[in-house]
Amino acid sequence: MNRRDFIKNTALGVGAVTLFGSRAFNVHAGEILPKKGKRVVVAGGGFGGATAAKYLKMMDPKLDVILIEERASFISCPVSNLVLVGLKEMKDITFSYSTLAKKYGISVLNAKILAIDPVSHKVETSKGSVAFDRLILSPGVDFIYDNIKGMDARSQELFPHAVKAGPQTIQLTQELKAMKPGENMVMSIPEAPFRCPPGPYERACLVANYLKNNKKGSKIIVLDANQDVVSKAKLFKAAWKDYYEGIVEYHPDSEVKEIKAETRTVVASSGEYVGAILNIIPEQKAGSMAFMGGLMPQGRRWSPVSALSFESSVHKDVHIIGDATDGDVIGSMPKSGFVASTMGKAAAASVMAMLAGKEPVSPYLANTCYSMVNEREAIYVTGVFEYDPQTKKIAGKKAAGGVSPERSVLLGHQAEDWAKGIWSDTLG
Amino acid sequence: MQGRVFMAVVFLLYAASMAIAGVPGDGERLAETCTGCHGTKGASPGNYIPVIGGQHAGYLKKSLVEYRDGLRPGGVMANLAKGYSDGQIDDISKAVASWKWKNSPIKSAFKGKKLAVETESCVACHGKKGEGSADTPRITGQSPGYLKVVLQEFSDGKRKSPEMELIKGVAATELDKLVIFYTRK
Ligand SMILES: Cc1cc2nc3c(=O)[nH]c(=O)nc-3n(C[C@H](O)[C@H](O)[C@H](O)COP(=O)(O)OP(=O)(O)OC[C@H]3O[C@@H](n4cnc5c(N)ncnc54)[C@H](O)[C@@H]3O)c2cc1C
16 A cells, blocks of 8 residues: 555545544534625635635625634744744734725624534634625635544644744744754654645744754754655755754754654654654645535545635635645646735635636636745745636746746745735735 | 728627726726835835835836846745736826825934934936935835845845946945935824
């Protein structure tokens, strides 16, 4: 049995069972926010969802738009690696949804989505059920631990991934602070695709920079399940060599097989490693909402959608965007906040057209991910993507895809401004 | 004849796709991919990423073409601009120019009494208020960090423009004053 089949038979099978078993739609839940005119419900207020809701309202201020998000505030993954090493604080990456409500008239419902019924056009939330004409889901990612022996519930708490900014970001920050000089941190990177391809490598740089300045003799040991650095490889490796020789220890082709919690040991395909801190980034799948209402076909872990309209391939009137979408179906793109944001805008435009009974409109997408290699300098990767009616997939424009020729302080400034720009475009 | 009918049908289809109530056309949708960095409607909140919303269409187009063709120094723009055809650049420039200019929220602090800086020559092309026109950019209210970077590029001869030759070799301290002048509170 190969790896892919294994995933199919374990992690995904389980996801599908919970979907049809315990979380069937509860028709008796009281309806809240009764629907009058045409309504779009956006579920998940991350980069994709919040942007979609805002751009829907910018197109038609009269449209009834409800944004449902379980968190009381928006916490940004971008820049969270800087929080880990004390260069930024949680308050710098935490934002309110109130501008979306006040300035754009979006009804922001702070509730957890429990079930989705695409047929009767309802979502069940922790605060009651909400009806929709069209639903846009931006579920983000969830984690697959089944392939790592010993990664039980307790180990999952002990060894944070910090790939969803929030409590785990704080936990890892505190662990780094408490680590004794000479002790090591082990970070594992799963096989691609995963959220934010350059994210873990940026983390390696920033943690190494922190160790260099604060923890003499400490190292960050990077166990990468991939054959090489997945994004901006040359630039990251140059930074490791020029700045962090002997501090970043990089092991490609190192898939994590087992965690021994008592001895803080990681058993990987390339050997055994011990760390005072284990930052285990597991394999990923679409967020839990993508598995509700039969929207995820059996045996899959990313949502199949139309590359033109982002409408689910399984159910009409439900659109799925962001990290959760299946690159094999729509065309391969990085799972980034920038891509999720442009998908949000594109889906919003097609949803508007389809609400009016018209054909969806062509999506235009882009990506840029800056990564800090220390407190001042950054590097970047870019991409421009367009729908190809021939293949019915989204394809990258070759000439526009690239990386920065080098790292620089100016790019460091622009990286900071990029974050300000996308936060304001998403929430402001 | 047949060709003409075909063209007419294509045009009608095109017009129909443009005409969906409330749904932005291709230029606007393309330009919306820029706002992740440049801010909604091109009103950049950052110091080193320029305001583009409401900039003159002629200048926007010239800039994008020059980034694309490697004629103007750029970072991300040198990559991204390569993703767009001439027609798309035209559409994007029109859409971005139609947005309302908003001065950068970042202003240069100036504490002295009078800023000793010669701006009469600038007025000749950029206008009395630095508002620009056609191929000459608006500069008043631009992001200060960005303005300093481009003025330095003109001074160093890295960014080439016959009209801006006057900046060549000008010292950084003088450039700082120009930046303050056009971006002060
Ligand atoms: C360390 C790190 C650094 C990164 N840096 C960058 C970067 O520099 N640039 C970049 O472009 N991207 C970056 N990313 C990636 C970026 O964060 C993601 O790609 C982006 O968040 C994806 O957006 P999304 O809308 O798909 O998902 P999310 O932003 O995760 O949004 C999903 C939302 O749904 C909510 N939700 C989930 N389930 C429910 C439920 N049942 N009920 C209600 N709400 C629910 C969640 O709370 C969340 O708010 C980084 C990621 C990490 C981890």
